[in-house]
Amino acid sequence: MDRQILILILGTALVTYLPRMLPLVLLSRAQLPEVFLRWLRYIPAAVLAALLAPGLLLPGGKLALGGNPYLLAAIPTGIIAVKTRSMALTILTGMAAMVLIQHWM
Structure with missing residues (x-):
């Protein structure tokens, strides 16, 4: 080499x-201050939001709030994620929501 x-x-x-x-x-x-530790807890949610927002709100590079299948599928998926905290159920909900929305649109 x-x-x-x-x-x-x-x-x-x-x-x-x-x-x-x-x-x-x-x-x-x-020993980190408690306020710093509390602040650190928000980083995963902020990173996830930063990764998801462009795909959900800007499909095709333009802002699409109405008739956006990705955004519509994200609503029940987010509700299931918050209520159950189950990764598998969240993924299944997102997949099912996307299939149903694409079938109807």
């Missing part, structure tokens, strides 16, 4: 690993 390629691979591995490892090592011994 060429030396430059090896250095490149090791360098990218280090750049990828360090930002993940350092906070774990540094913060594992620290």
Whole structure:
């Protein structure tokens, strides 16, 4: 293997690993304030919303609130997710809702 390629691979591995490892090592011994811990609990929901919003609200790149099958299927799926907290039931609800909506539209 060429030396430059090896250095490149090791360098990218280090750049990828360090930002993940350092906070774990540094913060594992620290006692974090309760307000910070409460704030951290909202990150997964915020990331999920950021990932889902464009697909639900902007199919085809344009804002579509009416007649949007993705948004219509997300409504019962979200309700089931909040009420049951079951991943399997949520996925099944989303799939069934999408099939029914596409059948009717």
